[in-house]
Amino acid sequence: KNEVEQSPQNLTAQEGEFITINCSYSVGISALHWLQQHPGGGIVSLFMLSSGKKKHGRLIATINIQEKHSSLHITASHPRDSAVYICAVRSAGFQKLVFGTGTRLLVSP
């Protein structure tokens, strides 16, 4: 079983729709990261969470430590949000990030 599971693997949406991407993990963590990877390959850090909820613009990330689950929400989605969204966790006591396989999002106009 993978340490980090994301769903869905692929997601298509119409511009303006509310989007949710889910991440479940199996280990105790010190932090969870949401990352965005564009078609060119570059990775951008969106959020780092250890508890609760964070918001940045149209993006919201939540984490439930007891349930080992996190969600990334995009409100009023836009074609420029099209990218791969990756969940990654840092286990307690370790430096390394363990990555999920990513969710490929395509937002159509």
Added chain:
Amino acid sequence: EPEVTQTPSHQVTQMGQEVILRCVPISNHLYFYWYRQILGQKVEFLVSFYNNEISEKSEIFDDQFSVERPDGSNFTLKIRSTKLEDSAMYFCASRLDREYEQYFGPGTRLTVT
């Protein structure tokens, strides 16, 4: 805004050759990382580096790999004798301190022929 830079953006090399991938982390950051992503697969951790030494490494990071911070600004990944399966995108990342987020470079695409 400060950013992590990597050179070259694309490197083509023949199997068995040595390659050095270069990264310039954000200047006041203390933790440095290399990751790789084979085409179509997820990102994998290779190594972390702190206080001029390796703090953690993965099973992938065998004796063929080494890292160095030669001059206080560059952070390099060397692959001594490249194999076809080393073809991947290699990302460098840096972090200010343990509880801060990581900043990723744009990546170097390594193609081994």
